[in-house]
């Protein structure tokens with residue numbers, strides 16, 4: 001009856017407590033099973049044959065403590081989803097939960113396209129759940145708030161980034177580092193504690209617990225500000241945490257893309273001296289004249305790289321393609337830090353001698369906690385920091401993904417969700 005357990009291991013990586021069983025009608029339904037619970041959700045309407053199959057399955061396993069919960073949510077939602085590894089996005093109707101007492105429901109106005117979205121729709125990392133509604137740089141306006149919500153009221157502008165839930169009680173959560181909570185729930189293609197799969201901001205409506213909703217500063221543009229919710233906090237957080245946020249520090253930024261150009265803007269706003277390090281000499285003019293970088297290094301030029309050896313306090317490495325990091329370690333001073341915020345899909349090569357001679361650090365950093373994300377938005381509003389964006393309509397999204405794959409965007413696509421038709425034409 002349950003004909004294939006196709007993706008058990010990869011799903012375990014996504015959510016270790018769960019295993020996924022795809023039924024023969026896997027496009028319509030999936031089951032998530034933990035040792036004690038069976039979470040069943042229908043992605044479309046009830047299908048009697050499928051329900052009867054599941055009933056039989058549950059009867060068979062009635063002594064194992066399995067139970068059923070979370071069948072379709074009540075609030076109809078339209079979005080665009082990828083159905084398979086082709087990554088092609090097309091209209092998709094689904095549902096969201098009704099607004100709980102701590103929830104904020106909001107109409108999505110803009111959503112940035114992050115490189116992660118491209119990886120996820122193509123299952124590059126092996127843990128994508130289809131259908132996927134991507135999008136984790138989401139801004140909109142609150143349409144309904146629960147009775148206990150204090151942070152925002154109906155009509156307020158709000159933002160949601162990469163996280164929509166965490167355990168709220170672990171060491172990380174109590175230190176405002178929900179992004180490092182082992183039970184953190186991502187905004188899309190992740191399993192919410194209620195047992196349902198999360199869907200992101202390529203959709204007309206979101207419902208999110210207020211703890212994970214950001215207040216949108218009045219001065220911050222909605223479209224160009226949207227990418228700050230991922231690209232912004234991903235670069236702001238390590239600059240702050242590693243002490244690269246002061247005048248007198250010399251910060252290197254590797255890669256001048258979606259993350260890199262925002263990193264330059266934040267580092268400059270902190271008063272640091274900024275050097276952009278890139279393989280493309282063609283980006284020098286823009287780095288210096290447009291974003292205010294103080295210097296530019298072509299990483300493939302050994303002479304330039306050697307001349308700058310030991311001059312930087314820290315480097316934010318935003319490149320997600322495989323690349324050597326030893327030349328970057330050579331650029332930092334003793335006790336300097338190389339912080340990787342991109343995610344190359346192969347291990348990096350590292351000489352420990354290069355680290356211990358100078359007590360240097362190579363570290364990683366991933367997005368930021370909710371408190372720091374709010375601080376980042378407020379800082380960006382105060383210092384007029386936004387991303388450089390190309391605003392598109394939803395029906396251009398597949399072309400945008402192709403262009404993003406080729407690096408053909410200066411520097412971030414943002415979907416004008418509020419003015420797009422999300423229905424099938």
Ligand SMILES: [Zn+2]
Pocket residue numbers: 114115116117136162230231
């Ligand atoms: Zn992102």
Ligand SMILES: [Zn+2]
Pocket residue numbers: 166167168169170171172173178181182183184
């Ligand atoms: Zn936690």
